[in-house]
Amino acid sequence: MKKLICLSLVASSFLLADTDLEQLKAQMDKQQLMIEKLLKKIQKLEQADASNEQNYIQKLDIKTAHNHQENAVQKKQASETKNATFMQSQYMPDISLIMDTSYVSRSKKDDEAAHLEVPGVAHGLLGSHSHDGDSHSTYNASNGFNLNYAELVLSSAVDPFFTMDGIFHFSEHGVEIEELFFTSTALGYGTRVKGGKFNSNFGYLNEQHHHAWDFADMPLVYESFLGMHGLNEKGLQLQWTAPTKNYLMLGAEVLQGENEQMFGNATIGDAQDPIAKGSRAPSLFVAYAKTSFDIEDTTVLGGLSYANGTSRIDHSDDEDGPHVFSADSVLYGADLTIKHYFDSYSFLTWQSEWLMRDMDGVQYNLDGTGAVVSSPNLTKEQAGLYTQLIYAIDKNWKIGARYDTIYKNDVAANGIDLNKPTDLNKYSTMIEYRTSEFAKFRLQYNRNEALYNEDGMREKIDTIILQANFSIGAHGAHSF
Amino acid sequence: MRFLLLLLPLTLFANLNIAVSYPYIGALTKSIGADKVETVVLAKGNWDPHFVVPRPSLISKVRNADGLIMNGGQLEIGWLPPLIKRAANPKTNINAATFLNLSNHVTMIDKPQSVDRSGGDLHPDGNPHFHLDPKNILILANVIKEYLISMDAKNQDFYEKNYIDFFDMWNKKIDMWNEKMLSKKGLKVIQFHNNLAYFNKSYGLESIATIEPLPGIPPSSKHTISLIKLIKEQKPCCILHDVYHSTKTAEYISSKTDIPVILMPHDIGSLDNTEDLISLFEYLTGAIK
Numbered sequence: 001m002k003k004l005i006c007l008s009l010v011a012s013s014f015l016l017a018d019t020d021l022e023q024l025k026a027q028m029d030k031q032q033l034m035i036e037k038l039l040k041k042i043q044k045l046e047q048a049d050a051s052n053e054q055n056y057i058q059k060l061d062i063k064t065a066h067n068h069q070e071n072a073v074q075k076k077q078a079s080e081t082k083n084a085t086f087m088q089s090q091y092m093p094d095i096s097l098i099m100d101t102s103y104v105s106r107s108k109k110d111d112e113a114a115h116l117e118v119p120g121v122a123h124g125l126l127g128s129h130s131h132d133g134d135s136h137s138t139y140n141a142s143n144g145f146n147l148n149y150a151e152l153v154l155s156s157a158v159d160p161f162f163t164m165d166g167i168f169h170f171s172e173h174g175v176e177i178e179e180l181f182f183t184s185t186a187l188g189y190g191t192r193v194k195g196g197k198f199n200s201n202f203g204y205l206n207e208q209h210h211h212a213w214d215f216a217d218m219p220l221v222y223e224s225f226l227g228m229h230g231l232n233e234k235g236l237q238l239q240w241t242a243p244t245k246n247y248l249m250l251g252a253e254v255l256q257g258e259n260e261q262m263f264g265n266a267t268i269g270d271a272q273d274p275i276a277k278g279s280r281a282p283s284l285f286v287a288y289a290k291t292s293f294d295i296e297d298t299t300v301l302g303g304l305s306y307a308n309g310t311s312r313i314d315h316s317d318d319e320d321g322p323h324v325f326s327a328d329s330v331l332y333g334a335d336l337t338i339k340h341y342f343d344s345y346s347f348l349t350w351q352s353e354w355l356m357r358d359m360d361g362v363q364y365n366l367d368g369t370g371a372v373v374s375s376p377n378l379t380k381e382q383a384g385l386y387t388q389l390i391y392a393i394d395k396n397w398k399i400g401a402r403y404d405t406i407y408k409n410d411v412a413a414n415g416i417d418l419n420k421p422t423d424l425n426k427y428s429t430m431i432e433y434r435t436s437e438f439a440k441f442r443l444q445y446n447r448n449e450a451l452y453n454e455d456g457m458r459e460k461i462d463t464i465i466l467q468a469n470f471s472i473g474a475h476g477a478h479s480f
Numbered sequence: 481m482r483f484l485l486l487l488l489p490l491t492l493f494a495n496l497n498i499a500v501s502y503p504y505i506g507a508l509t510k511s512i513g514a515d516k517v518e519t520v521v522l523a524k525g526n527w528d529p530h531f532v533v534p535r536p537s538l539i540s541k542v543r544n545a546d547g548l549i550m551n552g553g554q555l556e557i558g559w560l561p562p563l564i565k566r567a568a569n570p571k572t573n574i575n576a577a578t579f580l581n582l583s584n585h586v587t588m589i590d591k592p593q594s595v596d597r598s599g600g601d602l603h604p605d606g607n608p609h610f611h612l613d614p615k616n617i618l619i620l621a622n623v624i625k626e627y628l629i630s631m632d633a634k635n636q637d638f639y640e641k642n643y644i645d646f647f648d649m650w651n652k653k654i655d656m657w658n659e660k661m662l663s664k665k666g667l668k669v670i671q672f673h674n675n676l677a678y679f680n681k682s683y684g685l686e687s688i689a690t691i692e693p694l695p696g697i698p699p700s701s702k703h704t705i706s707l708i709k710l711i712k713e714q715k716p717c718c719i720l721h722d723v724y725h726s727t728k729t730a731e732y733i734s735s736k737t738d739i740p741v742i743l744m745p746h747d748i749g750s751l752d753n754t755e756d757l758i759s760l761f762e763y764l765t766g767a768i769k
Binding site for chain 1: 534535537540544557558561562565566567568570573597600601697698
């Protein structure tokens with residue numbers, strides 16, 4: 001019985017809905033007729049008006065009158081489907097979501113790869129590692145499938161004086177605020193202030209996000225010196241573009257100084273009796289100059305960068321040779337990019353960056369209980385570079401090759417050279433296919449000859465990475 | 481400090497320094513502004529207007545400008561926003577009075593019913609290549625005149641006079657071009673990308689298909705085969721091709737169907753004989769034999 005009532009109710013509601021629809025249609029038809037009549041009237045009036053004016057004005061006026069009519073009609077229609085009271089969806093920021101996933105085949109098992117190091121420079125470059133209590137992975141960490149990240153980007157003007165951008169990396173381990181910053185828009189004189197957390201504009205590659213890189217992984221020298229995030233810091237940035245014909249930009253940044261591989265200011269050890277005392281924060285200062293000029297369809301962009309800060313590197317929990325390193329550190333960078341365009345889609349880019357660091361401090365070697373057993377003065381003078389050539393054949397295809405090296409690795413304890421190896425090289429090549437601006441697939445091959453195992457033996461590692469990168473939402477514009 | 485003083489004169493002595501996205505806007509601005517205005521064109525006329533290389537030198541050009549005129553309709557979406565951001569020039573911010581978006585002043589056609597990237601690279605506001613309708617040039621000239629007056633009221637009479645001269649001249653040209661194209665009315669054409677929509681509309685040409693299967697998506701063999709079939713059925717006069725995409729597929733279709741491929745410039749500097757607005761339209765209206 002109940003069912004029957006329900007059914008009949010449903011049926012009657014459909015019928016009612018139908019009649020409602022018909023009424024609506026009829027009403028809309030009426031309105032359409034009215035609009036058409038109104039339009040004709042307006043046209044007549046406008047034409048009468050226009051005929052009184054001079055000949056050359058007339059044509060334009062009809063045209064603009066026509067536009068006005070159309071605007072009026074549009075406005076009318078818009079007012080019919082008026083926004084709900086207090087609706088604010090027009091103020092929605094630009095949103096985009098980028099996913100990056102890869103299939104990796106490496107000539108070394110994951111647990112073995114994670115223990116390899118670049119002697120005297122860095123360890124744990126491959127595979128997963130943990131810092132500050134969270135575990136997280138480098139890009140393409142594991143053999144097999146990897147979900148590198150989902151990057152959520154939100155950006156919008158705040159008011160007439162600022163814009164704001166937020167870039168969030170979601171991984172299976174959690175969410176990281178990759179960047180979150182405001183940028184001034186109204187200062188004038190070519191000056192711009194940015195504050196929050198952001199990628200430093202040190203060098204060329206550091207500011208770019210992973211999905212803008214030409215290879216699936218970071219250059220060896222960047223990743224060894226600065227880790228997989230590069231210089232990604234809380235702080236304040238000031239940039240000034242000179243009022244010159246050729247591009248000249250000077251910038252300075254004050255940063256907190258918390259880079260996992262190179263910079264730090266936190267006290268390490270017991271607060272009362274620390275192993276290494278902390279330094280005053282903010283502790284990292286960056287400055288750079290960039291300039292560019294064009295020779296017909298070739299653009300040259302070069303830059304010099306400088307970073308000065310303190311280092312507090314905590315490896316007290318390492319199983320093998322626990323230690324703490326405290327130093328004053330300087331990082332120098334030079335970059336040169338030459339891009340030649342053959343047409344709108346095809347280009348050849350030669351991009352190189354050189355990094356050198358100079359660290360001077362004390363290494364506290366610990367025993368199993370965390371007590372300091374020795375504290376030699378340790379200096380590190382290390383330098384490396386990457387150079388890469390990318391050829392975009394057309395809109396869809398790109399090929400490229402990259403050479404990475406750390407060629408200088410002078411590490412000395414109490415003035416005695418530790419004879420760290422210097423011929424630390426990596427070779428990469430890739431081919432990329434895009435179905436559109438929003439989807440790309442990349443096949444990359446790496447041969448890494450920079451890694452050593454715990455017995456101090458060199459391990460040559462071959463890696464094949466098949467990367468897929470997709471983006472939806474707002475159109476991300478390309479910067480140079 | 482002396483170094484800074486040396487840099488200043490660059491911006492002090494010029495009258496109005498207007499950055500514009502495309503060459504046609506530069507030419508139009510120059511027609512109204514003449515020697516009172518310096519124009520700096522950001523994009524090259526022979527390249528795809530959707531894909532402009534955001535060279536750092538363009539940042540400097542925007543940084544030093546007193547105003548910016550762009551085409552709009554999302555044609556610049558892939559390259560202009562980062563330049564504006566980096567230039568940090570309050571006069572070229574999108575809400576500045578000295579920022580002009582031309583697409584707000586013309587009626588755009590082919591507005592997509594629904595927007596989804598599975599339909600290719602769509603322009604949600606309609607087809608942005610509106611300057612290829614010569615009548616729109618008059619509207620744009622008027623808009624640019626008003627814009628220049630708003631920035632430089634003391635030269636109002638100068639701009640008004642130049643505008644009237646341009647208007648008269650252009651109207652005469654429109655009549656000439658109408659006459660020239662009269663016999664072409666009703667012809668069916670094929671395009672690579674629908675960038676001649678306004679030109680076709682104003683001269684009654686009917687575009688029946690594009691070589692790219694969807695906007696921004698490169699030709700596929702399946703689509704090309706169906707296109708050849710369509711051409712054999714509908715007998716269009718020709719393939720009107722832009723200058724920046726490869727004509728390989730068009731040549732292939734041409735060889736299978738015996739209809740010619742005609743290069744159609746989309747802006748000043750697209751081809752050798754298109755060095756100003758008049759020669760651009762002279763070329764376009766004379767291209768179909």
